[in-house]
Amino acid sequence: MRVGRNGPTMERKFAKRLESLPAFLFAEQKRKIEALRKTGVEVISLGAGDPDRPTPDVVVRAAQRALANPTHHRYPTNWGLDSFRGAVSAFMASRFGVVLDPEREILPALGGKEALHHVALACLEEGDICLAPDPGYPVYRSAPALAGAHAWPLPLRAERDFLPDLEAIPNHIRDRANLLYLNYPNNPTGAVASRAFFADVVAFAKEHDILVVHDNAYSEITFNGYRAPSFLETPGAKDVGVEIFSLSKGWNMTGWRAGWIAGNAQLIARYAHLKPNIDTGMFGAIQEAVIAALSCAREFPRQMSAMYRQRRDLMVRTLAEIGLQVVQPKATPFLWVKVPDGYTSATWTDHVLRQAGIVVSAGSAFGSHGEGYFRIALMVPDEELDKAAIRLADSIHLSKT
Ligand SMILES: *Cc1c(COP(=O)(O)O)cnc(C)c1O
Numbered sequence: 301m302r303v304g305r306n307g308p309t310m311e312r313k314f315a316k317r318l319e320s321l322p323a324f325l326f327a328e329q330k331r332k333i334e335a336l337r338k339t340g341v342e343v344i345s346l347g348a349g350d351p352d353r354p355t356p357d358v359v360v361r362a363a364q365r366a367l368a369n370p371t372h373h374r375y376p377t378n379w380g381l382d383s384f385r386g387a388v389s390a391f392m393a394s395r396f397g398v399v400l401d402p403e404r405e406i407l408p409a410l411g412g413k414e415a416l417h418h419v420a421l422a423c424l425e426e427g428d429i430c431l432a433p434d435p436g437y438p439v440y441r442s443a444p445a446l447a448g449a450h451a452w453p454l455p456l457r458a459e460r461d462f463l464p465d466l467e468a469i470p471n472h473i474r475d476r477a478n479l480l481y482l483n484y485p486n487n488p489t490g491a492v493a494s495r496a497f498f499a500d501v502v503a504f505a506k507e508h509d510i511l512v513v514h515d516n517a518y519s520e521i522t523f524n525g526y527r528a529p530s531f532l533e534t535p536g537a538k539d540v541g542v543e544i545f546s547l548s549k550g551w552n553m554t555g556w557r558a559g560w561i562a563g564n565a566q567l568i569a570r571y572a573h574l575k576p577n578i579d580t581g582m583f584g585a586i587q588e589a590v591i592a593a594l595s596c597a598r599e600f601p602r603q604m605s606a607m608y609r610q611r612r613d614l615m616v617r618t619l620a621e622i623g624l625q626v627v628q629p630k631a632t633p634f635l636w637v638k639v640p641d642g643y644t645s646a647t648w649t650d651h652v653l654r655q656a657g658i659v660v661s662a663g664s665a666f667g668s669h670g671e672g673y674f675r676i677a678l679m680v681p682d683e684e685l686d687k688a689a690i691r692l693a694d695s696i697h698l699s700k701t
Contacts, residue, residue, distance in 0.1 A: 320445040329649070333659060344688045346676045347659040349487065349634070351552040353607075355589075356600045359551065362592030363585045372584030378575040380408035384587040388545075388560050391594040396530035404565040405538070407572055408582040408590075411557040412517050412546035415571075416481070417443045418578065419513050419542065419561065422570045423479050424449040431473075431480040433464055435488055435663060435670030437515065440481040452477065455669040462491035462636075466504045479511050480541075485518040485528050488666050488675040489636040490629025492526065498534040505540035511567065512541030520550030520601035522631040523609045538563050549633070550601035551593045558582065558590050608633045611678040611685050618689040623698040635676040636663070640698050645671050656691040 333343050354360075366372055379385070385402035392398040400406055409415035420443035424430060430444035434453035441451040452473050454464035469477070482501065484493035505512045514531035522528050531543045542563035547553040561571060575581075593600070612628065615635055619626050626637045639648035645662035652658050652674075663673030678685065 317446055317448070321442050329653075329659065329662075332650070332653060336653065336657065341657045343653070343657050343659060344680060344684050344691075345659040346678070346680060346685075346688060347661050348679065349549075349677050350554050350679060351549060351604070351633075352679050352681050353552050353604065355552050355556070356593065356597040358596045359553070359589050359592045362596070363589040366585035366588035369584070372588075376581035376584050376587070378407065378572055378579075378581040380582060381584065381587050381591075383591055384408055384582075387591040387594045388562065391598075392530065392532070392562065396533050398530050398532040400532075400562055401565070405568055406560055406562045407568055407575070408587060409544065409546075409559040409561050410579065410582055411548060412515060412544050412559045413439055414557070414579075415544045415559060415561040416440070416513070416515060417446065418571060418574055419544070419567070420444050420447045420449070420479065422574045423447075423511055423567070425478070427476075428479070429473055429477040431464075431469065431477050431510070432667075433481060433483060433486075434667030435673070436481070436667055437483060437487055438666070440483075441667070444479070449478075453667060453669065454480075456486070456489060456491070457669070462486060462489040463493060463497055466500065474508050474510075477508070477510050479513060480505065481513050481515060482531070483515040483517065485522065485629075485631030487518065487632060488634055488661070488663070488670065488673075490627075490632045490634050492522075492528060492630050495529055495534065498529065498531050498537070501531075502534050502536045502540055506536065510540070511564075512537070514541065514543045516543050517546045517549055518632045519545075521605050521608060521633055523605060523612065523628075524630065526630040528631055532563055538565075540564070542567050547590055547593055550604065551597060552604070553589075553593070556586055556589060558586055607682075608678050611682070614685060614689055615676060615678060618692050621693045622696045633678045635678070637674055637676065639663075639672055639674055645674055649674055652692075652696065656688075656695045658688050658691060 337343055385406045388406050389400045389402040392400050416439045424447040426448040428449040429452050430449050431454050432440035432451040433456050444451045456462040519528040531537050542561050544561050546559035616626055616628055626635055645664040649660050649662045652660055661675040663670030
C-alpha cells in the first residue's frame with residue numbers, strides 16, 4: 301500500500317510497454333508557457349504543426365449534408381465506401397500518375413498517425429527492428445515500441461540533404477530490420493526526396509526484404525513550382541511497401557482524422573485483417589468530406605502553399621536579421637534552423653520563449669540527431685506571425701564577434 305493524494309491506493313502494476321514510449325517532450329514546455337502567460341506575456345506559438353486556417357467550405361458543407369444521411373449512422377466498414385476508394389484512386393492517378401486497384405490497394409485511415417501505428421502492429425514481431433528517421437515524427441519510434449520491436453535511428457544530416465544513408469546501416473541491424481519509415485517532404489527538416497532516392501530505397505528494400513512505409517503527409521504543401529512525388533510512383537514501390545496519405549495538412553483537416561493507406565496489396569490485406577479488431581472504420585460523413593476535398597477542393601492546398609510561402613519568406617528574412625541563416629525549404633510549413641553557437645536546442649528554445657515570448661520546437665524533441673536545431677511552424681495567423689517576427693528581430697540579438 302502506498303498513500304496517494306486521495307488516501308491509500310493499491311500499488312498497481314501497469315503494462316511495461318508504455319515505459320518504452322518516448323517521454324512526452326512537450327509537457328515541460330507547456331508548463332513554462334502557462335507560467336509565462338500568467339505573468340501577462342502574450343505567448344505566440346510557432347511550435348505545433350496544426351494549421352491555423354479552416355477546412356475548405358465545400359468540404360464542410362459535404363460533411364454537413366452527409367451527417368443527415370441515416371446510412372452513415374450505422375457502423376461503417378474498415379474498407380470504407382466504394383466512392384471513397386474510388387475518389388482516392390482517381391486522385392492518385394491524376395495527381396501522381398499512380399494506378400491503384402480500389403478493391404485491393406486502398407484503405408481509409410483515421411489520420412496518418414493511426415495508419416503509422418497499425419502498420420507497425422501488422423508487420424513487426426517482438427524483437428524486430430524498425431528503421432526510423434532521426435530527427436523524425438515521434439510516432440516512428442513509438443509505433444515499433446508498442447509493437448514490441450526496436451526503433452533504429454537513421455540519422456538525417458544536413459550534409460546529405462537530410463536523406464538517410466542506407467549503406468551506413470550496420471549489417472546485423474539491416475538483417476533484423478523488417479520495416480523502414482520514410483517521410484518526404486520531411487517534417488521537421490523541410491527536405492524533399494528525388495525520384496532517384498526513392499528508386500534506391502526500392503532496390504534496398506528488395507535486396508534486404510524490408511517493408512517501406514512512406515509517410516506522405518506534406519506532398520501538397522510545396523513552393524516555387526516544386527511538386528512532390530508519391531513514393532508509389534517509383535517502379536517496384538508497390539512490391540515493397542505502402543504510402544500513407546493525410547488530409548490534415550493540405551486541407552486543414554487535422555481535427556477530422558482523415559487519410560488513407562495505399563500500395564502493396566498483401567500488406568493492405570494484413571492491415572484490413574487487423575483493423576476490425578481495433579476500430580470500425582471512418583465515419584461515413586468524414587469519408588464524404590474526403591471525397592469532396594479530393595474532387596471539389598483539389599486545388600485548395602495550392603492556396604495554402606502560397607500562404608505558407610509568404611510566411612516562410614517573412615520568417616527567413618527575420619532570422620537573417622538576427623543573424624541566423626536558414627535554407628529555404630521547397631516544401632512543408634516548417635523551417636529547420638541551426639541554433640546559434642553557445643546554445644543547445646533546449647537552452648535556445650528557452651531563451652526565445654523568455655526573451656521574445658515565442659514558442660519554437662527544440663530539434664531534440666524529434667530525436668537525438670535533431671540536437672542543435674529548432675523548428676518553426678508557420679501555422680499562426682499572418683498578424684501573429686508579423687508580431688512574432690517583430691519581437692524576434694527586436695529582442696533576440698546575437699553577438700557577431
Ligand atoms: C501531421 C503529420 C502526420 C499526420 O497526421 P494525422 O493528422 O494523423 O493525419 C503524419 N506524419 C507527419 C510527419 C506529420 O507531420
